[in-house]
Amino acid sequence: MAESALDRCVALARAARSLQGTALAATLAELEAVLAIAQKAADVAPAVARAGAAELALDLAGYLTGWNSAAEELFGYTCEEALGRHALFLESDSGDDPDLALLCMEQGGALVEVSRRKKSGDVIRVAMSLSMIFDDGGEAAGMRVQMAPLAQPLSEQDKVHLHARIIEDSDQGVLITDARERIVSINGAFTRITGYTQAESIGQTPDLLRSGVHDAELQTKVRAAMQGHGPWRGEIVGKRKNGELFPQSVTISVVRDAGGEITHTFSLFSDITVHKDAEARMQRMANYDSLTGLPNRSLFNHLVDQMLSEARRDNEYGALLVIEVDRIGAVSDTLGHDIASQLLSEIGRVFRLALRDADILARIDGSKFAVALPRIEKREHAGIVAQKLLATLAQPIVVGAHSLRVGAHIGIGVYLEDSTDTASLMRFAEVAMAKVEPGSDDRFLFYSEEMDQRAKDHLRLETELRAALADNQLELHYQPKVSLRSGRIVGCEALVRWRHPERGMVSPAEFIPLAEETGLIFEIGGWVLEEACRQIRAWKDAGLAMPPVAVNLSARQFDRRLPSRILAVLDRHGVLPQQIMLEITESLLVGGADNVIAIMNELVAMGLALALDDFGTGYSSLAYLKKFPISTLKIDRSFVIGLPDEENDCAIARAIVTMAQQLRQEIVAEGVETPEQMAFLRDLGCDQLQGYLFSPAVTAVEFARMLRDGERLMVGRATATA
CATH class of the missing domain: 3.30.450.20 (PAS domain)
Known part of the structure; x- marks a missing residue:
């Protein structure tokens, strides 16, 4: 300690004695044994406190972010050698050093004596002082560590003066x-x-x-x-x-x-x-959803566990509802993630207002909420609550300048009837929710054993579909597209088929939605493109001039790397871009994001044509047709089936054809099965048709034969001839 600092300590001690009396002066030495500041720390405090002490700064993970010149002198490492390394590299392997982060939380700026290893390998004992570094928001940002070699033991008189200084500072x-x-x-x-x-x-x-x-x-x-x-x-x-x-x-x-x-x-x-x-924030982060402020899945499960325990004891009934809010993804794609987040927060608020105080509401995942209803008299009461929650979404929800409409579908599990444990009850409610038919008037369902069996079948089918990809059980069939002017085949659509080793052909309506849900559609879509290009090359090598082949794309496949993936497949099989048409669905267009347009333009620039499949079933608008480089519209079979007798179907088909003609887009009608449908579409000005009237999807061999034989649709009589 410098002389001036020691003089100051003496003065402080004298002042303390004069203020506090002789009794306190007589006991200052005894503070050595009882004060929280340990004797060893007191002995070495001057070394750390003096100017020029080695000072280190650590982030919360323990990596060095600061290293002063005194640290270089003490340990022998330059700043460049030390920064970025973990503080553990200075430890001596003695095993008696405390954990820095724990020590800092428990003792703050208290002094401890530890062993440290220098660059030379020598182990030294140093006095160490730790303190937390906080950012402007009061959050812990790191630790400050001061170290100095141990000094010589102090005299008893110096210790008395030092204690006074330690107490004050x-x-x-x-x-x-x-x-x-x-x-x-x-x-x-x-x-x-x-x-x-x-x-x-x-x-x-x-x-x-x-x-x-x-x-x-x-x-x-x-x-x-x-x-x-x-x-x-x-x-x-x-x-x-x-x-x-x-x-x-x-x-x-x-x-x-x-x-x-x-x-x-x-x-x-x-x-x-x-x-x-900080502890309260951590507790809240662990148990509550940061967006809505509602309990998260973890806390919800804990609360339901308690509720079920009481229900079993008192033989009471209750219900658990799982609610999936519809169209949140579409809102996010169209208006942005922030608007979708605000919408979810508002939905949580209106749900909470619709429930009793005793009911438990949680946001458990994405657009999914859960409600626990304790003490209901009969299962029908859970249905009433489900209707009440759905009714809160019947009116538009205002978020900023937007008036948004969403729906929901709900699954309900009842205890003690369906289950008495939380995990099973949650699973049963989710099974019931998944079985709500899209567009159905019944937007909620109660769980039943039959549903559980269907869920198990669903899981088994997913496992078998993964095996189908690995075992080459998938096939491509090709449905011809026929010109309504000449009757000749002018293209085809590649459609995936699954030849199950035990069940035979599995309908795409059964496994394609499953593939979309599980993400397998990305792998299946890649296989379809690869197989279609392989077949096109095989036809070319056989001397067969093929019209364009349409391949369906899932929204999951549509990312920035899609053009490069397609180009790689085309190059691998020597297929020209003009020989492939990509069919996309309207759900991909809802976002209207710039990156979607950029990807589409890149595909078109490569020479690929884009067709909009199932037009009219989703969010159709002229804005999409103006913004996106689409060359072909496909009228969905749901609008064709009622032609020419259903007035609404006729009006929709006429509007789609007129719209496409104004935009100079080609029109293809799907699902044409009768001469009357064909005649109506031909008179409207539709360009092509697909459907059983001419041919279902056939194997590659059969499609090649049809093309070689020149099969055509006799437009006037609607018959296929060679």
């Missing part, structure tokens, strides 16, 4: 009372934390800080510690001078004279508001 508040429980000494941290100055505190009792929120049991424990029945450490709530309550970590103990009589009591305390706030 400590980050912890220090409160010392005499045998009559009157405050005789405080330090600067006491004033900073509580707002009370020395003049306002000396002579008062610790009741000055009492908040009045604690029960008699805690007060008894504190009183026992002050009367010498052993130290007490815990958390209490104190009150600042301005009346504000604050949490504090407190240690209380006593000082005895040579005869064992209590002469003083001291309290060391820290304001732990920041730690408590």
Whole structure:
């Protein structure tokens, strides 16, 4: 310690004696044994406190972000060699060093003695002081570490002076009372934390800080510690001078004279508001959804566990509802993620208002909510609640400048009827929810054993579909497209078929939705493109001039790498882009995002043609047809089936054809099965048809034969001839 600093300590000690009396001066040496600041730390404190101590900065993971010149001198590592490395590289392998992060949380700026290894390999003992670094928002951002080699032991007189300095400069508040429980000494941290100055505190009792929120049991424990029945450490709530309550970590103990009589009591305390706030934030992050503020899946399961335990004990019934909100993805694609998030938050709010206080509402995943209904008299009451929740979505929900409409479908599991454990009940409700038919008037379903069996069948089918991909069970069939002017084959659509080893042909209507749901559609879509190009090349090698082959694309395949993937397949098989048409669905266009347009333009620039499949079944609008480089519209079979007798189908078909003609787009009608349908479409100006009237999807060999034989549709008589 420098001479001027020592002189200052002496002056402080003399001032303390004159203010506090001879009794306190006689006991300063005894503080060595009872103060929370350990003797060894006191012995070496000057080394760390002096100017030029080695100073390190660590991030929360323990990696070095700061390394001063004194650290270079102490350990032998340059700044460039140290920064970015984990602090563990300085440890000595002695096994007796404390965990830095834990030490920092528990002791703050307290001093400890540790072993450290220098670059030369020498192990040295250093005094180390740690403190947290907080950012502007009060969040922990890292740790500051000061180290210095151990100094020579201090004399008893220096220790007395040093204790006074440590007390004054400590980050912890220090409160010392005499045998009559009157405050005789405080330090600067006491004033900073509580707002009370020395003049306002000396002579008062610790009741000055009492908040009045604690029960008699805690007060008894504190009183026992002050009367010498052993130290007490815990958390209490104190009150600042301005009346504000604050949490504090407190240690209380006593000082005895040579005869064992209590002469003083001291309290060391820290304001732990920041730690408590961080703990509360962590607790909230672990148990609550950050978007809606509702319980998350983890907390929901815990609350339902408690509810079911009470239900089993009291033989009461209740229900669990799983709610999937529709069209959230479409809103996100169209208006952006922020609007979709605000919409979900608002849906959570209106759901909460529609429920009883005792009902538990949670957001468990994406656009999925769950509700637990304790104590219902019969299962029908759960259906009433489901209808009530659906009714909250019947009106538009206003988010900013947008008035948005969404729907939902709900699955319901009932306890004690369906299950008495949370996991099964949740699964049963989700099974029921998945069975709600799209577009159905019934937007909620109760679970049944039959549903569970269908869910198991669904899982088995997924497993078998994965095996089908691995075992080459998939096939491509080709449905001809026929010109309504000449009757000749002008193209075809490649359609995937699954030849199951036991069940025979599995309908695409059964496995394609499953593939979309599970993500297998990406792999299946890639296989379809690869197989179609392989077949086109085989036909070419056989001397057969093929019209364009249409291949369906899933929205899952539509990403920035799609053009490069397609180009690689074309190059691999030597197929020209003009020989492939890509069919997309309207769901892909809802977003209208710039990146979707950019990908489409890139595909068209490669020479590929784009067709819009199932037009009219989704979110059709002229805006899509204007913005996107689509050359062909396909009228969905649902609008063709009623032609020419259904007035609405006729009006829709006429509108689609007129729209496409104005935009100079080719029109293909799907699912044409009768001469009357064909005649109506031909008279409207439709360009091509697909359907059983001419041919179902056939194998590659059969399609090649039809092309070679020149089979055509006799437009006037609607018959196929060679």
